[in-house]
Amino acid sequence: MLRIATLLGLSSLALLAEDGSGVNINAVIMFFVFIAGTMGITKWAASKTKSASDFYTAGGGITGFQNGLAIAGDYISAASFLGISGMIYLQGYDGIIYAIGFLVGWPIILFLMAERLRNLGKFNFTDIAAYRLDEQKIRILAAFGSLTVVTFYLIAQMVGAGKLIEVLFHIPYGWAVALVGALMIIYVTFGGMLATTWVQIIKACLILAGVTFIALMVMAHSGFSLTALVTEATSLHKSGVDILKPGPFVSDPVSAISLGLALMLGTAGLPHILMRFFTVGNAKEARKSVVYATGFIGYFYLLIGIVGLGSIVFLNSDIGKELYLSAEGSVIGGVNMVAVHLSQAVGGDIFLGFIAAVSFATILAVVSGLTLAASNSIAHDLYAIVIRKGNITDAEEMKVSKRTVLVIGFIAVLLGFAFENMNVAFMVGLAFAIAASANFPILILSIYWKKLTTRGAFIGGFVGLITAITLVVLSKTIWVDIFHFEKAIFPYVHPALFSVTAAFVAIWFFSITDKSARAEEDKAGFEAQNIRAQTGIGAEGAVSH
């Protein structure tokens, strides 16, 4: 079955590729090598994936170092590599604000959550909130939160992947997106978390090496002088020296603070990232993985600054203009493609093939992780626990999971098609805002606040989620750019400041006014929960025996 799917995928890709003119043969070959390699991993992982624990958490057998790389891999996604370099190309320093916000979430996760997540959970972060609260209600709430976040994140990744293939193979965007969807479904349904993690690890190594090479070449061009690079970039960019300071993305104080809040707290509410704390054997490895992840991500963002400045220099040079810009001066394939163009400018066709293939593998691995998190929510939280009340076998649950993956894959393709022209890093910013509003408050309060009750969490969680989505829809991004209304109802582009506050206030209010018997039970469970969170005593662990 797997082999047939692989063959079908490859041959259709080859057929489509031949249609276009000016196809980059090296890139095509690199693509095939990568797809074949990752399929090999999937096949191996499929043979090892037997239980639901294997499927969701790779059996807990990943080491801290490996997991750190895999987390970095989830992070160095299309949004970071393609999106942030595109942002720096367009707006200069503003792209760097995103990079810093994404990174700073990590220490906070480590200090406040990593350990307790690990000690309290089994498959996903919902386990933590469900520990002492009414499980049914919390699972319903968390599933809504997770699915919304995953949807926004998926859109960003699908758009990135679609554009990449469109530019490289000259095949229509719609086909490109469909191809990504098909491959993703194969990875996840057959290989589960183990395949997803290994694809992520390998690709993290390759992309770190690739970005290092680009940065070195850019620096060599400037004689290894950062000043020379910066000077040349400002002389070529239409905004001149303004690219060296914070600019239009953070036009007003409210938006700036709101964005900062979303980037930082959102990290701590991303279901596919939090899931990674359950793929390691114990709390020690969980902590180590955060250090490695922070190191790799920090190193990557350091280089992406150079890549962004380099793209300004190389794409706006006389040769660059001819090759990569249209007559009106816009980037061919959209601004998300600047890093890919730059890789050809510094490393020729073979390196372009390498970077394109790695970016593509990146997107595939990230969408696979996202899809797994979503299917975890639907199959585990909603179906197994809420509908079947836990009376379900592993085999049955996995079957539902895999079917869910199919549906999500299909929806992802449709959404990727609908949101073709979004900046992918910006879209991820919105996913972060929703994660910060819907998932983070519940998670942090269930860990730390004794007086949290089911009613407070349930109502407050939905308040956060609904406020975030409503404000996003009413903001310029959707209301004006997608629906084409004249003026946005919500004046700021980043909703987090308002929606996070709304969530916390609602959770607090509906918890302290809760006088039900369930509320007493919720509060009474805190001591035992805290002991397990602090020491791990009573945790069964995700390790398969």
Add this chain to the structure above:
Amino acid sequence: MKENLVERIEANPKYQELLKKRDSLALKLGIFVLVMFYSYITIIAFNKELFATKVWEDGVTTIAFPIALAILVISFITTLIYVRRANGEFDDLTNEIKKDVKDYI
């Protein structure tokens, strides 16, 4: 978890010591990172021009760049500090607590 186990662990001075030490470290480092990040964001929000100051008078590079670099490096160092203590001192304490109550689990 058994009721008497909860009481027993809570009464264990090592458990109290663990909570105190870990919470204090996490709080200090957490507040440090939050203050650092929000100072950065607040300056961007209210006084962008401050970041437009030149590093060298005759150059073009603004101080916004070294500041960004510093935040990346400091963030990493804070995680390192926390994990060194958690994987050593705090884990030792946890293991001692587990040993103390192992008959009750």
